[in-house]
Amino acid sequence: MQDARAPAASVTAALHDVAGLGGFFDLRAGGPDDGWHPVARSYATGFTDLAAAVARLHRTTEPRVDVSIAQLGHAARLWSPVLACAVLHGIVLDLEGLQRADDGPALRLPRPAGRYADRLDAGPARALYEQVTGHLSALADGLRVKVAPRLLDGNSASALAGAAHALLALRPAVRGPLTALTTELLGTGRLAG
Known part of the structure; x- marks a missing residue:
């Protein structure tokens, strides 16, 4: 089998x-480590800082609403660059080592890595699904308040559809491959239905 790894320079x-x-398509690559922490640390604490920021911004008093909105925003920050890199550049990002800004929701890959979509045995949809839902599952496991799992799955599907809509508006020439990939993703695993 041909090596599927994309050079770091191509991923960057x-x-x-x-x-x-x-907006949500901005996933930073490389740079100084100051001001960033492993996103797994934020998952383990249930994104309490982002949920609190949502509560202040929207003046909500229901913690489940705050967590849901924070999770939806994170899902959008995952799906948008992942989908765009796959459709526009044929690269499936590797989100291992993903970091989050200490002072907000921005995300960063300290060491950009990915694989060429057309060299994957199972195709890009399965790889994209596993990358993003792996992160969202870890976040769900750390939540401090009870939120219905299907609501979180719906947020993920909504974030994916929103990313596809935004990408189509900005790059209408990719309608065919974008629609095919998004449709396949929305029929996969926990995103189905």
């Missing part, structure tokens, strides 16, 4: 390109 270039799409 893809991330730089999709970051130019704005």
Whole structure:
């Protein structure tokens, strides 16, 4: 089998390109370690700092709403660059080692890595699904308040659909491959239904 690994320089270039799409597509690559921590630490604490920020911003008094909104935002920050890199550059990102900013929701890969989508035995949808849902499952396991698992799955599906909609608006020429991949993802595992 042909080596599927993409060179770090290609992954960095893809991330730089999709970051130019704005907002949730910005997944930083490399740079100094100061100001970042492993996202697993945030998962273990149930994103309590981001949920508290949501509560302050939206003046909510229901912790489940705060957690749901924080999880939805995180899902969007995962799906957007992952989907865009796969569709625009044929690269399935490797999210191992993912970090979060100490002062907010921004995400960073200290060592950019990925694989070429067309060299994966099972195709890109399964790899993308496993990358993102692995992170969202770890977040769900750390939540300090009870939130229905299907609500969290719905948030993930909604974030994926939102990422696809935004990408289509910005790059309409990719409608065919974007629609095919998004449709396949929305029929996979916990995203189905």
